[in-house]
Amino acid sequence: MRNRIKSFGYAIRGIKAVFGREPNMNIHLIAAFLVLCFGVFLQISAIEWMACLLCFGLVIGMEMMNSAIETVVDLVSPETHPLAGKAKDVAAGAVLVCAVITAIVGTMIFGPKLWTLFLKI
Secondary structure, eight states: OHHHHHHHHHHHHHHHHHTTTOHHHHHHHHHHHHHHHHHHHHTOOHHHHHHHHHHHHHHHHHHHHHHHHHHHHHHHOOSOOHHHHHHHHHHHHHHHHHHHHHHHHHHHHHHHHHHHHHHHO
16 A cells, blocks of 8 residues: 555656646646636537547647657667657657647647637627
8 A cells, every 4th residue: 555655646646747747748737728728718518628628638748758768768779879869859759649649639629619709799
């Protein structure tokens, strides 16, 4: 049981390591905050909230994995190496794929609602 409690502590330490320290994470957090504000303002449905939350988790989790991969690559290959660069590029690409899919989901949720609001003005 103690090991389980310690593992939560390590996980929390890992979360603290990226929040506020990784510039891209800050961008994702700002985007999530804006989505939360728009979601409240536009009164999105429970299913739409679930989609938004899943997208938040996906992008933020992937950004954390990207940071972990970059850290390990920097540790084992402090000098420039093509394979180290490839590993970092692939990890960054994974974040980009998740962010693009998230943007598409956001457009599908908020686009029609914003269009309707625009037409009322």
